[in-house]
Amino acid sequence: MSVEVYYDDDADLGLIQGRKVAVIGYGSQGHAHALSLRDSGVDVVIGLPAGSKSRPKAEEQGLRVLTPAEAAAEADVIMILAPDTAQRALYADAIAPNLAPGKAIFFGHGFNIRYGLITPPADVDVAMVAPKGPGHLVRRQYVDGKGVPCLVAVEQDATGTAFQLALAYAKGIGGTRAGAIRTTFTEETETDLFGEQAVLCGGAAALVQTGFEVLTEAGYAPEVAYFECLHELKLIVDLMYEGGIARMRYSISDTAEYGDLSRGPRVIDSRVKEEMRKILGEIRSGEFAREWVAEDEAGRPNFAKWRAEGAAHPIEETGQKLRAMMSWVDRPITETA
Numbered sequence: 001m002s003v004e005v006y007y008d009d010d011a012d013l014g015l016i017q018g019r020k021v022a023v024i025g026y027g028s029q030g031h032a033h034a035l036s037l038r039d040s041g042v043d044v045v046i047g048l049p050a051g052s053k054s055r056p057k058a059e060e061q062g063l064r065v066l067t068p069a070e071a072a073a074e075a076d077v078i079m080i081l082a083p084d085t086a087q088r089a090l091y092a093d094a095i096a097p098n099l100a101p102g103k104a105i106f107f108g109h110g111f112n113i114r115y116g117l118i119t120p121p122a123d124v125d126v127a128m129v130a131p132k133g134p135g136h137l138v139r140r141q142y143v144d145g146k147g148v149p150c151l152v153a154v155e156q157d158a159t160g161t162a163f164q165l166a167l168a169y170a171k172g173i174g175g176t177r178a179g180a181i182r183t184t185f186t187e188e189t190e191t192d193l194f195g196e197q198a199v200l201c202g203g204a205a206a207l208v209q210t211g212f213e214v215l216t217e218a219g220y221a222p223e224v225a226y227f228e229c230l231h232e233l234k235l236i237v238d239l240m241y242e243g244g245i246a247r248m249r250y251s252i253s254d255t256a257e258y259g260d261l262s263r264g265p266r267v268i269d270s271r272v273k274e275e276m277r278k279i280l281g282e283i284r285s286g287e288f289a290r291e292w293v294a295e296d297e298a299g300r301p302n303f304a305k306w307r308a309e310g311a312a313h314p315i316e317e318t319g320q321k322l323r324a325m326m327s328w329v330d331r332p333i334t335e336t337a
């Protein structure tokens with residue numbers, strides 16, 4: 001393998017147990033990191049603005065909650081897990097004034113460092129521990145004695161121990177149980193954005209919706225179309241997850257496999273690949289970041305419109321009805337936060 005992978009035995013939990021950690025933000029990732037670090041014996045404090053709706057959740061789970069500035073002032077390691085678009089102002093207002101030489105700023109995604117929205121002083125460590133999975137799964141895996149693999153990177157090593165500290169943090173959230181891969185802020189940011197836009201979220205959602213539309217517009221029952229285009233996707237992806245595309249092809253019928261091999265490349269054709277390359281180009285040039293920051297500063301008009309359109313897509317209503325009949329499918333995403 002060309003990448004360096006680190007496991008539990010490579011990480012010294014004592015390094016992070018010896019520091020006070022402020023987790024700023026208590027959403028998908030924040031709650032998972034904070035609760036798992038606490039359960040790993042780390043002294044954790046949460047930083048949230050006074051009116052934050054996450055405050056009661058963190059307090060109910062027995063965590064001490066301060067404002068971001070107070071938490072940053074107390075802590076040696078400050079993990080920023082607020083939304084990417086909030087981090088620039090959060091850093092300027094609450095974190096930068098509370099930094100001191102030898103402290104560490106951690107991130108769960110490299111967006112603000114990669115695009116120069118945050119520039120920390122030279123005398124602090126800057127590192128990243130980025131789980132490769134949603135926060136609620138990070139927490140669930142930790143509780144089950146397992147872990148979600150994570151990426152670990154150091155942007156600035158002021159103390160000479162930044163990487164070992166980041167590995168210790170990764171161990172505290174269960175990441176080194178599964179494996180922590182060493183990377184850079186640039187590689188993590190660009191691949192994460194590309195993956196979520198072209199394949200995992202954007203690509204997959206558009207594929208599912210378009211398949212559903214083609215079937216229902218041709219007169220097939222929405223319920224049957226839902227099963228074919230959305231519900232069964234998980235079953236197929238689970239097979240890929242277990243053993244790659246080859247494992248999935250081993251399990252499906254020859255008829256399905258012939259259709260897959262002969263028709264799949266017609267759906268995802270050279271035009272789609274060219275569009276994916278353009279999307280990657282926009283990420284690497286900073287065009288996507290500039291667009292997203294401007295959209296956020298303008299009050300997110302397109303984001304709100306597209307989100308509402310997605311929620312109103314007929315596949316959602318069909319899915320709601322069908323999932324109500326499948327009690328085993330219903331696993332609320334707000335289990336712990």
Ligand SMILES: NC(=O)C1=CN([C@@H]2O[C@H](COP(=O)(O)OP(=O)(O)OC[C@H]3O[C@@H](n4cnc5c(N)ncnc54)[C@H](OP(=O)(O)O)[C@@H]3O)[C@@H](O)[C@H]2O)C=CC1
Pocket residue numbers: 024025026027028029030047048049051052053054055068080081082083084086090108109130131133134135136
């Ligand atoms: N979602 C995921 O699973 C993954 C996320 N990441 C990265 O993790 C980071 C956090 O994302 P995610 O967990 O999705 O975020 P969420 O949107 O789920 O949660 C954000 C949290 O930050 C709080 N918050 C909002 N504004 C501020 C502020 N100004 N100061 C302090 N806290 C604030 C919110 O409080 P309130 O309740 O009041 O809004 C909420 O508790 C991002 O960098 C993201 O890219 C990385 C890997 C996966």
Ligand SMILES: CC[C@](O)(C(C)=O)C(=O)O
Pocket residue numbers: 131132133134135192195196200201
């Ligand atoms: C796939 C989306 C993600 O990158 C993630 C859960 O890893 C995110 O930013 O939420």
Ligand SMILES: [Mg+2]
Pocket residue numbers: 132133192196
């Ligand atoms: Mg991701």
Ligand SMILES: [Mg+2]
Pocket residue numbers: 109192193196
């Ligand atoms: Mg992401």
